[in-house]
Amino acid sequence: MYRTYARTAAILGTAALALTGCSTAGADSSGTAEIDIIVPIYSDATQPFWEGLVDDFESEHDDIKVNLQTIAFADLTQEVNTRVSTQQTPDLLVYSDFAALAADDLLLPAEDVLPAELLSDMQPNLVSAGEYDGQKYGIPFLASVRALFYNKALFSAAGLTEPPATWDELIAAGQKLVASGVPGYGLAYGTTELDADLSAYMWNNGGEWKDGDAWTIDAPENVEALSFLSSLVNEYGITQPGGASATRNDVWQLFGQGGVGMVQGANFLPTLLQAAGSTVDIGIAPMPTSGDADPVSLAVEDYMLAFRSTQHPEAVRTFLSFVYADESYSDLMTAEGMLPVTQSAQEIIAERNPAQAPFIDLLQTAKFYPTDDPTWPTIRSEVRTTLGAAIAGTTSAEDELASLQSLAENR
């Protein structure tokens, strides 16, 4: 009997120890400032680079400890949401959807955590894309930009000398490529990044997601753009087959294997394709326009967010100055294949890697998703789910955009 009691006590004791053991982490001793940062994994380079960066920083600043958490993109939203609802926000987070966090007053504006000269070195359109309610809550961290990628060898085999500059030329080029035996334009319309395709075509047709504070998703220019994408599939037949279940990566992969003439690519695509062994000779051009507008490129920006919950704003400021220091920041951007947001780092990258120079030029005039609207992630999710049917031609472009518009208005 005693033995069983003793055993029970031992088990309970162990359980109690295990439980209390969990609660000792995060304690702040001996005046060291601890800051937590969450970084999504962009590539295989992310984790080792940041670990090295944190080590270097900590050896220079022994009064600051940086807890780095790298996380897969697939789990990022979930992690952020959980941390917000359990009031365990980190000090810093690299993230794109900053507006909902800013709307809940969870973020610190850039001026509070960034030295003035660093802020003024940042590219102005990238800074203003991160504004919410007149405050710079989204601190630019990195950007990527989209452009028309074409396969030079397939183009010359089809008798094409120039990339298409207009929609009509896109169709003509596509038809020539098809006649030469390859699909003309790669378009994925499964559950995938359709917001990128619609943006590129609506903006190059004079359309917008929003006009001021009002959503304009169902504007005629946008309906035209979506119908145009659908016509590439159904009327002109210049897209690759199997698009209805394809994702962005499928068409990029196909392009890398020389299986399609043109595709909307991104500045980081060449690095990806080369890593996969692709030898395609890539030409890069602005996205074609309907003829009524100047060419516009889509830029995607990720922000460095500083949370109001931080206990150590000074340590955060010190760490950010270190992160954005030209040398290591340029190295990080090179490793990730992304574009830097500071003008000084852009100069370094353009010199170091001439292939990125045209993208840095495109970035100066590029446009962004309406990420400064808290409801954008909701709209984006709906765009990705529903617009494929309109491109496949099973539903009408007008109806799909009208229901998106009403969703946006009622959020």
Next chain:
Amino acid sequence: MSVGTRPRPTTRMIASTADDRVRAHQRAVTRRSRRMAVQHVLWLGPALFAIAAVVLYPIVEMVRTSFSDVSLSGVIRGFNGVDNYADLFRRPEFTAILGQTALWVSTVVIGTIALAWPLALLLNAHFPGRRAVRYAVLIPWATALSVSALIFQWMFNYTYGVVNTTLIQLGLIASPIDWFGDSTSAWTMLIILGIFVSVPFSTYIILGALQSIPDELYEAARLDGAGPIRSWMSITLPMARTSTFLAVVLNLIGVFNSFALIWVLTGGGPGRSTQTTFTFIYTLAFGSQAMGESAALSVVNILLLGGVIAIVLVSNRKALEDLR
């Protein structure tokens, strides 16, 4: 002193001693059972605590969230009554997703049991290499669902999939088939994979029952002149009825709550056509960032599953009693 002088115990005395003894015994029993109770609590404590922490508390939180106004970023702003439920039921896609869930659960569960039975009968028969076949049947069950789904996806990939390339090389089709390109074929693919991964477990449950049927019963039946069909109807089926019922219930729960399979294979697409209520919980929470509605759907989901299981239980009272 003779023996006879010793006072003889009166009935009363006997009764009182007996009473005392009974009482003493009862006290001892009570003491022991109290001690046992304390011990039970001590033994069960950690488990109960764990259940409360990882099952009950999340459920309480989920129900609370479903009645809360949750901001897009996840901040809980307070009670908002049944608004989340109203928003959820008002969604134009909600009815379709309920229908899709019913389709998914019913086809996979029925298909699984329909395949598991003959397979169990086969594995119960004596034939050379039976052990190898028994192990082989287990493989789809032992493999992680997301891995099975990924392999399946690659096999049926439009451009590179082994299925399309083989069919083309055999000259059976001229151009590749987009297996996940429309809702009908996407569902077909999902249901086939769903049955494929569910069959092993159900087969083994039924096989377990078949193995416990004594051979004497069949011998007796044979002596009574029963053929194979008659003995299957009168012995095998009734003896394995409880296990089959168990397989149905466990499958219902598993299939209703399957996420990885659908998410990896179709992502709920094309469009929303292969979403079930379970995958839609995830889409609402982390796609639409509608955490309150997502919690409301989680509650609805539990009620739905509970309801379906209750119906199955009530309609199978007999099997239920055998389980006790």
